[in-house]
Amino acid sequence: MLTGVNVVLLGGDARQLEVIRKLTELDASVTVAGFDGLHTPLDGAVHAELECEMLQAADALLLPAVGTDDEGVITAVFSDRELRLLDEHIARLPKHCKVYTGMAKPYLKQLCAKHGIQLVELFERDDVAIFNSIPTAEGAVMMAIQNTDITIHGSNSLVLGFGRTGFTLARTLQGMGSKVKVGVRREDHFARALEMGFEPVDTSNLVHHTGNIDLLFNTIPTMIVTAQIIAKLPSRAVIIDIASKPGGTDFRFAEKRGIKAMLAPGLPGVVAPKTAGRIIADCVSRLIQEDTTERRDEQ
Known part of the structure; x- marks a missing residue:
């Protein structure tokens, strides 16, 4: 279970809906931005605007398959508003927080490296x-x-x-x-x-x-x-x-x-978003659980 774990999820496509569902089932506290145009309610998740304050208590930050473009813009198919990840956003993350994405471009890698935040590229994992x-x-x-x-x-x-x-x-x-x-x-x-x-x-x-x-x-x-x-x-x-x-x-x-x-x-997200979302959800929830357990053991 992920009780007491704060997860922030920014943008994405239908795959992220499966990730949100999995995290809420595991009792994580999930805050999302970039889903204001979604007609189906996200049970258990809190909608918010992307602001520095929402990131201060994050234990994990989840980004879409391609984290950001070369200017920090995050794909958000369920919103008409631009979602842009800036230096001040990463700067507000707690040092134990990890950023999870499918694959990262240099912009995101440089931001995380600058602020000492660990970046996890899920698509680099064999599983x-x-x-x-x-x-x-x-x-x-x-x-x-x-x-x-x-x-x-x-x-x-x-x-x-x-x-x-x-x-x-x-x-x-x-x-x-x-x-x-x-x-x-x-x-x-x-x-x-x-x-x-x-x-x-x-x-x-x-x-x-x-x-x-x-x-x-x-x-x-x-x-x-x-x-x-x-x-x-x-x-x-x-x-x-x-x-x-x-x-x-x-x-x-x-x-x-x-x-x-x-x-x-990006064919998985096009032809089988539910299956592709479950693949990401299972992996990222397991990694967050491992991080949480390790952090608690150290305290």
């Missing part, structure tokens, strides 16, 4: 990332089905990156009957891909492996699907880039060539 790879893979496959006139079964797919998301996506495509190539760099990933029945290809040599690809999925957040690669793709190919913005695809050249290319970051 959260692996669970999130499931709705990500399902969303990517959904987009492939919607934007092609062929079945996944019998298609030729190329998945770039064999990390937590690439692994799940490649396995999902394979299970649906696609012939899957996997773009890898590391020798252990090459071996694992081969062992699982994929065709591993070196990402430095992709240009020789794209001539018959129907579906190209990119998970690598750096420019890898270059104009040279796109020039070798058949005109029927569809590119689905699920890396974080700005992705790893030359979208300008893809459009010039007439190849359909889509950037689709």
